[in-house]
Amino acid sequence: MKNEINSNSPKVSAEFVNILKQEVVKSLSICRQLNSDKEFSNIVAQLANDSHSASHYKAEYVLMADILQVYNDYLKVSSGNNANESGAKFILIYLYEMIQGKDLSTIYSLEKLNALTTSEQFDKNIQLIRNTSFIQAVKAMEGELMLSSVLAKMKSELLPGLVGVINRIASLMVKSDGSITKAEEEFLKQILEKLNHPKIIISHSDYKGIPENDTLEIVLDELNDLIGLDGIKGSVNNLTNFLKIQKIREEEGLKTTKNALHAVFMGPPGTGKTTVARLLGRIYKHLGYLKNGHVVETDRAGLVAGYVGQTAIKAEEIIKQAEGGVLFIDEAYSLSSGGLNDFGQEAIEILLKRMEDKRSDLVIVVAGYPDEMEIFIQSNPGLQSRFNRYFEFDHFEPEALLEIFKLYVTNADFVLSEDAEEKVMAIIERAHEKRHRGFGNARTMRNLFEKIIEKQANRIVIVTPITKEILMTITEEDVPEVLKAVDEIILFDQE
Structure with a gap:
């Protein structure tokens, strides 16, 4: 007192x-x-x-x-x-x-x-x-x-x-x-x-913190509510259970297995890699493996500079920002794609050192296309020794893509008519059939939704009187012609 x-x-x-x-x-x-x-x-x-x-x-x-x-x-x-x-x-x-x-x-x-x-x-x-x-x-x-x-x-x-x-x-x-x-x-x-x-x-990075009043149960509910990703959800739940038991063994004075939390996410764009990384950060925090559990998202541009000595400064800054949480590096394979004299190699060496020095309070998750990520990990013995958890993300099936699309609709206070839903599903099925590895999955659904509500706005702007129901309803007329929409999706994803 x-x-x-x-x-x-x-x-x-x-x-x-x-x-x-x-x-x-x-x-x-x-x-x-x-x-x-x-x-x-x-x-x-x-x-x-x-x-x-x-x-x-x-x-x-x-x-x-x-x-x-x-x-x-x-x-x-x-x-x-x-x-x-x-x-x-x-x-x-x-x-x-x-x-x-x-x-x-x-x-x-x-x-x-x-x-x-x-x-x-x-x-x-x-x-x-x-x-x-x-x-x-x-x-x-x-x-x-x-x-x-x-x-x-x-x-x-x-x-x-x-x-x-x-x-x-x-x-x-x-x-x-x-x-x-x-x-x-x-x-x-x-x-x-x-x-x-x-x-x-620093620039070229994004910071995602922990929600207020967050708990492990809330995080796991969010994980299990994700559309699709059944294999990923199973892997994360298994990892969570393993880490829980390791903590209990440690509290009881028993020997524990060395917990390597660094991970490789392999998969095409729009398949939930960033979302799962954010959930992992929160899980690690609630289990006591990370102090804060926040996620810093970056890519090559956030780590690599164009001049001698500057890459070390950029990389150290962004790593410091991620301490206590997760550093998520998208398209990480681009760090090693510039040849022996490229500054990306310097960034890799700094990452490897910090993964060792800060192993008790820093988790690094690298992500990208499967083939390139395999080459990236195999290109450096240090990367192979520090990454031993691999999560494989796959393209969403048409039914899951439709659910994702409908989620955008609901969250934006729209209602999809039955005819409009059938036409959207036709676009999804054909685009999924013609997809290549750059197919954007959830990103493609967002782009399709934005295009549709723009068409809807053009249709109803001259309607009088305009009611709440008219404002909310997406009709078959608002959905682009199937073949044209598919061609645009495939072209966009290729670009």
């Missing part, structure tokens, strides 16, 4: 204000240096929501957003301690005013500053700051501290100074009443962990 605070004692002391001023001055000095660095602005632009203009990329606003994130995280552990929260609120107000060019410590006396913390307007100003989007981060950076991430990616010499400043400001929030709880100690450790090991987001 914290010590009782005398209600007549100052909420912010002279020493507190003086230390805070020093740290804020240091942080704003770092910001001024960053504002003249074009690389800083470019990297922040990659992490910011596109709806925000470049004026929001000033380092002061990124700093303010980070301190606000620290404040919001702190409120979760402060247990409603009014004395301590007043100090944390004062830090927000002080930094905000300093960014505007106003030093409250020189404008007001200590007595006046403490009076401000108890005023009604003070809390209104705090709410105003909390509601302000100083910079809106992309989803993958939600909850992170952006400034340290940017400086880490820049490999900036300013990073240690920035880490120290934000860490000390977080400590001021916690210790403003002169004591600290165990929960607050843990909070400070988490802040320091975020600062010292920031998440790094």
